[in-house]
Amino acid sequence: MPKVTWTWLLATLALVAVGVGAALVVHYYGGGNFWPGLVTGFIGTLVAFVLALSWERHRERQRLEQNAVELRQQRATEVRRRLEPVRTELETNAESLRIVANALRPTGGTSLEPTSTSRPAGDEVFTFVNPQLLEGAWIASAPRLSELVSDYKLIADLATAYGRIEELRWRLRYRTEHRAEWLDTITVGLVEELGPKVDDLLERVARQINEPSVQPLGLAHTKA
Numbered sequence: 001m002p003k004v005t006w007t008w009l010l011a012t013l014a015l016v017a018v019g020v021g022a023a024l025v026v027h028y029y030g031g032g033n034f035w036p037g038l039v040t041g042f043i044g045t046l047v048a049f050v051l052a053l054s055w056e057r058h059r060e061r062q063r064l065e066q067n068a069v070e071l072r073q074q075r076a077t078e079v080r081r082r083l084e085p086v087r088t089e090l091e092t093n094a095e096s097l098r099i100v101a102n103a104l105r106p107t108g109g110t111s112l113e114p115t116s117t118s119r120p121a122g123d124e125v126f127t128f129v130n131p132q133l134l135e136g137a138w139i140a141s142a143p144r145l146s147e148l149v150s151d152y153k154l155i156a157d158l159a160t161a162y163g164r165i166e167e168l169r170w171r172l173r174y175r176t177e178h179r180a181e182w183l184d185t186i187t188v189g190l191v192e193e194l195g196p197k198v199d200d201l202l203e204r205v206a207r208q209i210n211e212p213s214v215q216p217l218g219l220a221h222t223k224a
Contacts, residue, residue, distance in 0.1 A: 072214055079148050079212040085137035086145075086158070087205045093165060094198045096131035100172070101191045103129040104184040126179050133169045138162050150213045154204050161197050168194065 104127075138158065146155050168190055175183045 071217060075148055075214045075217070076212040079145070079214060080209050082141040082145055082148075083205055083209050086141060087202065087209065089134045089137040090198055090202050090205065092132055092134055094195070094202065096133050097168075097191050097195045097198060099131045100129055100168070101188060101195065103127055104188045104191070126181070128176055130172055130176060133165050133172075135162050135165060148212075148214060149208065150215045151204075151208065154201075154208060157197070157204075158201060161194065161201055164190065164194055164197075 142155075142159065149155055168187065171183055171187050171190070174180060175187070
């Protein structure tokens, strides 16, 4: 059953009013040339009404489509704006991972026992390794990006990578505070796992900046 709208209700009431008015005119003044004039006038009025209604629907459809396009453009621009600092941050972290890997990669002779806090005899200098491992841009934009970007896997992988970067930051801080060189080997393992993932994320973030995949916001009905 078609949905009754105010437009069709108004048209029905107008049709009824015309019928009642025509009956009254014929009853009091007779038919004569009334019917041809009535029919012609009614058809002209009805055609004008339908054309006006169709034009208004067309304009409303165009307005909705234009608003949808503008909204997608605004959301795409926001995705680019929020991902740019994240990309810069990942580039810094990628370089920091290479620094950590080169500094901590074992050269032989270092004990892996937790009780070992010094290098073998003849190499007593402790190497401090605390490069920048950043997360501020991601923390600031993560909630909003999860609402904007339709590539859910990218957002999930970014969250996982930053979680592992936080773990690496803790390990390096603990290593520095306790001179815990026994952490070096397992820390290098984490760094070597993170390095390729961060490089891959940099490529995917760059693609997302160039061509943002934006989540649709609601539905715009443009057809009857």
